[in-house]
Amino acid sequence: MQLELLETFLDLAETRSFHRTAERLGITQSTVSTRIRSLEALLGRPLLRRSRAGSELTPEGLRFELHARALRRDWAEAVAAVQAGGPEGQALRIAYQHDLSGGTMGEGQSGAGRWIAEIRALMPAARIYIEADYSNQMCADLVAGALDLALLFTPKPHPDLHFETLGEIGYVMISTEAGRLAEVAPQRYILANYSPAFAAAHSALLPELSVAPVSSGQSAVVADLLAALGGTAYLRRETALRLCTEGRARRVADAPEIPQPVFAATHLRNRHRGIYRRLISRLRASFG
Structure with missing residues (x-):
């Protein structure tokens, strides 16, 4: 036509x-x-x-x-x-798990902001669009061609998708009222459900706290609930330590830290493209 x-x-x-x-x-x-x-x-x-x-x-x-x-x-x-003049001048559409924004890759520095700086260093002429989303939707968007690269918690197997481990982030338990696990009141516990992997690890380590009156799947929401309601919850390590430093909570000393793996996802056709290999390598180094 x-x-x-x-x-x-x-x-x-x-x-x-x-x-x-x-x-x-x-x-x-x-x-x-x-x-x-x-x-x-x-x-x-x-x-x-x-x-x-x-x-x-x-x-x-x-x-x-x-x-x-x-x-x-x-x-x-x-x-x-x-x-656009080659791969460095292309439009790049990136999405990341909600919990990977804000401080994930360095104290006081936005995760998304740092990734953009890393990508701009590799692709100074690229036009970049970035958004936060959930794993299932990001996988669907990659298959449909609406995304080029995703950073996510839960790979959803698909014959057209390729996943690689970048590293992991940690979640720690903090409280406004308890210093040890024995002091945590289940009725005052805010249950975090950041991913199926996190939920499974939490259930195995702390079965007595795996049912709670309030729960959320975003670290920012859990932090807001903790500030408003008080009690105990798991938060991303950087957020938790900042709240403890500010005197708004304290770490539950004997509670285990729960790691959350982070994956990079691309369409299978981009698996071996040079620019994607360099991007994923740079992101992996940042997480490391």
């Missing part, structure tokens, strides 16, 4: 006037008509209905308009990717 057919159709969908579209595109009205007829012939359906009051989209035209906009956007992204 020729791009000018899409452009003409989308402009006409906006102006609802063959005369106005011809003026805007710098072509004749007969050319506008010819392009629309060609597009309708390709699709086998009428897209526009002309009347003395102007033009309006048919039901088929209304349905096609959404796809036409997506096709035009995809084409623009493809052109930008080709003209």
